[in-house]
Amino acid sequence: xxxxxxxxxxxxxxxxxxxxxxxxxxxxxxxxxxxxxxxxxxxxxxxxxxxxxxxxxxxxxxxxxxxxxxxxxxxxxxxxxxxxxxxxxxxxxxxxxxxxxxxxxxxxxxxxxxxxxxxxxxxxxxxxxxxxxxxxxxxxxxxxxxxxxxxxxxxxxxxxxxxxxxxxxxxxxxxxxxxxxxxxxxxxxxxxxxxxxxxxxxxxxxxxxxxxxxxxxxxxxxxxxxxxxxxxxxxxxxxxxxxxxxxxxxxxxxxxxxxxxxxxxxxxxxxxxxxxxxxxxxxxxxxxxxxxxxxxxxxxxxxxxxxxxxxxxxxxxxxxxxxxxxxxx
Numbered sequence: 533x534x535x536x537x538x539x540x541x542x543x544x545x546x547x548x549x550x551x552x553x554x555x556x557x558x559x560x561x562x563x564x565x566x567x568x569x570x571x572x573x574x575x576x577x578x579x580x581x582x583x584x585x586x587x588x589x590x591x592x593x594x595x596x597x598x599x600x601x602x603x604x605x606x607x608x609x610x611x612x613x614x615x616x617x618x619x620x621x622x623x624x625x626x627x628x629x630x631x632x633x634x635x636x637x638x639x640x641x642x643x644x645x646x647x648x649x650x651x652x653x654x655x656x657x658x659x660x661x662x663x664x665x666x667x668x669x670x671x672x673x674x675x676x677x678x679x680x681x682x683x684x685x686x687x688x689x690x691x692x693x694x695x696x697x698x699x700x701x702x703x704x705x706x707x708x709x710x711x712x713x714x715x716x717x718x719x720x721x722x723x724x725x726x727x728x729x730x731x732x733x734x735x736x737x738x739x740x741x742x743x744x745x746x747x748x749x750x751x752x753x754x755x756x757x758x759x760x761x762x763x764x765x766x767x768x769x770x771x772x773x774x775x776x777x778x779x780x781x782x783x784x785x786x787x788x789x790x791x792x793x794x795x796x797x798x799x800x801x802x803x804x805x806x807x808x809x810x811x812x813x814x815x816x817x818x819x820x821x822x823x824x825x826x827x828x829x830x831x832x833x834x835x836x837x838x839x840x841x842x843x844x845x846x847x848x849x850x851x852x853x854x855x856x857x858x859x860x861x
Contacts, residue, residue: 534569535612535860537562538605542619544576544594545736548705550775551617554660554683555644556583558615561849563587566857568613573605575622577736581757594622599630606637613856617644628653640859644683655859658852662843663803676855680846682778686760690784693837695830696767698728699823700785702759702776705734709792711772712740715816719770720748722820724827730766732756768833770823773797781809781840786826786833788812790819809840 539559543552552574560583562568572589575598579591592601606614614634624630631653634641642656651657651670659677666675701719703711712733719729725747731740733754742750753762759776763769763783771777773791780787789804790813791797805812811826813819826833 534567536569536571536609537613537615537856538602538609538611539570539572539615539617540602541572541574541617542576542622543574543579545706546708547576547619547622548708548774549579549735550705551619551644552579552584553685554775555615555617556587557683557685558644558849558852559587561853562856565850566853568853568856571605571609571611573602575601579735583757598622598624599626602630603633603637606634606639611639613640613642613859615642615644616647618646620646623647642856642859656855658855660848661800662807663800676851679843680848680851682782682844682848683852684775684779684782684844684848685758686763686779686782687758688760688764688783690782690841691764691837693784693786693834694767695833697724697726698730698766698768699723699827700763700766700769700771700780701729701731702769702771702780703732703734703737704772704774704776705736707734707737707740710738711792711816712738714741715820716740716750717743718816718820719823720746720750722824723748724824727827728766730762732759732762768823768826770819773801777810778844782844784837784841786810786836787840788819788822788826790815792816807839807843808836809843810836 539555541552541555543549559570563570572587574591641654643654644658657675660682662679664677720743727748729748729750731752735755769780769785769787777789787810789810801812811822813822
């Protein structure tokens with residue numbers, strides 16, 4: 533009999549789609565290749581996505597009793613494994629009690645890249661990151677991480693990079709820092725005239741303010757379920773730090789990355805710079821300048837593309853599925 537796995541995610545305005553998207557990548561492999569029975573419980577805004585609709589799922593709004601909804605789903609489905617891919621901002625204050633109750637119900641517990649203060653409650657801590665230091669007091673076999681651990685929504689083949697005039701801009705599913713109000717004009721006045729600029733408007737992001745008239749050829753894309761198909765059509769990218777950044781790397785796109793979220797990502801970005809897989813910028817102004825310089829340096833762009841593809845040549849969803857199979861042996 534197939535083991536029931538329940539993925540618990542947050543998705544919506546202010547949170548974005550990163551948690552849900554990477555859990556869907558893992559869930560597809562669990563279902564299609566490993567025979568698990570997979571469902572989703574999503575707390576957040578209403579979402580209409582074909583990949584989510586292919587699973588049995590329930591959506592509850594922010595503010596709803598998270599613990600009650602989760603325990604109810606576990607009891608109804610006789611869930612064997614609960615996988616958390618959540619935003620700590622929306623979790624109940626009684627998470628310790630919730631996790632304890634789930635364990636008493638016989639559930640194995642997994643967390644993806646969150647809940648660091650509660651690691652001792654989990655059978656598996658899966659960190660989709662190349663950089664992680666396990667706590668000294670915890671068993672090392674509880675943690676999985678590395679360049680081969682990323683859960684990326686990429687199914688197209690990586691490109692052999694070639695120079696061109698197409699650039700992609702990704703500001704996140706919610707664009708929480710309002711880059712859409714300032715970055716379009718900055719790009720338009722800084723990049724060479726006639727560049728094809730593809731701007732992705734996230735499902736929870738406000739409409740960007742494009743300059744009129746425009747020096748660039750600006751194309752907008754909204755509510756794309758498969759960003760990878762657009763990624764492989766461009767020659768360069770500028771993005772905020774997040775899951776989509778690593779999807780660009782796997783596709784082999786020379787990329788400038790920065791974090792608009794204060795100092796939160798500084799350590800990770802310093803490590804990215806040392807790996808020479810992308811150009812790391814301090815802010816959006818520096819990012820635009822670095823993108824402009826990257827477009828003028830074919831040797832650097834080709835080197836970034838090669839380095840990125842080498843680092844992300846393995847599929848993390850298979851590693852995740854194998855780890856869950858070991859949990860039920």
